[in-house]
Amino acid sequence: MPPPxxxxxxxxxxxxxxxxxxxxxxxxxRINSLTLTSESTRxxxxxxxxxxxxSDKHLIQEVDYILSIVPPRDAVSTAEKMLNSFKLGKRALRxxxxxxxxDLNAISxxxxxxxxxxxxxxxxGELAAKGLVGMPPKAYRWVDGMKEIAETMHDEGGFxx
Numbered sequence: 001m002p003p004p005x006x007x008x009x010x011x012x013x014x015x016x017x018x019x020x021x022x023x024x025x026x027x028x029x030r031i032n033s034l035t036l037t038s039e040s041t042r043x044x045x046x047x048x049x050x051x052x053x054x055s056d057k058h059l060i061q062e063v064d065y066i067l068s069i070v071p072p073r074d075a076v077s078t079a080e081k082m083l084n085s086f087k088l089g090k091r092a093l094r095x096x097x098x099x100x101x102x103d104l105n106a107i108s109x110x111x112x113x114x115x116x117x118x119x120x121x122x123x124x125g126e127l128a129a130k131g132l133v134g135m136p137p138k139a140y141r142w143v144d145g146m147k148e149i150a151e152t153m154h155d156e157g158g159f160x161x
Contacts, residue, residue: 004030009063011078013045017069020104021048032062056085065100075105079115 007030010017021031025048033045035052045052053059059066060082070078082101103115 002028004028006030006064007032007062009033009059009066010050011066011068011082012070012074013041013048013050014069015044017067018044018048018050020067020069021045021050025049032059034059056081060086065102068101068103068105070105072106072111075103075107075111076115079103079118083118 005028008024009032010021011033013021013033017033021033025031031048031050032053033050034056035054042052053062066082068075068078068082079101101119103112107115
């Protein structure tokens with residue numbers, strides 16, 4: 001098997017985080033997250049082939065990117081926690097690279113700017129503030145949806161036979 005394209009840390013393994021992890025794993029990415037206390041969350045992590053690590057420091061040591069997929073109320077505190085762990089870890093681990101933190105939460109532009117300000121002027125790397133819209137990804141949803149679209153297009157003369 002070829003080496004992974006990237007190692008990605010996911011800050012929370014809820015339904016959306018697990019769906020994103022499955023999708024990324026299917027595209028040859030290695031996925032890490034923190035060791036979790038809830039059994040249902042551990043089951044989601046196992047089902048999505050997520051490797052669990054013991055601490056934020058270990059997560060930052062292992063990953064190329066961190067995806068924040070948390071409830072909007074937790075977006076700022078999650079960013080601060082990861083940023084502080086990176087700063088501490090960078091000194092302790094002598095990391096040469098920066099941190100690419102991708103905020104995928106349903107937050108306002110104002111909140112995204114607050115998070116970006118925390119990254120500004122540090123040697124941490126970069127912040128990408130994006131948003132996730134819709135349901136957690138599932139391959140069968142996409143395939144079924146495409147079949148329905150194809151059948152509709154065919155029935156209405158959109159595709160030639």
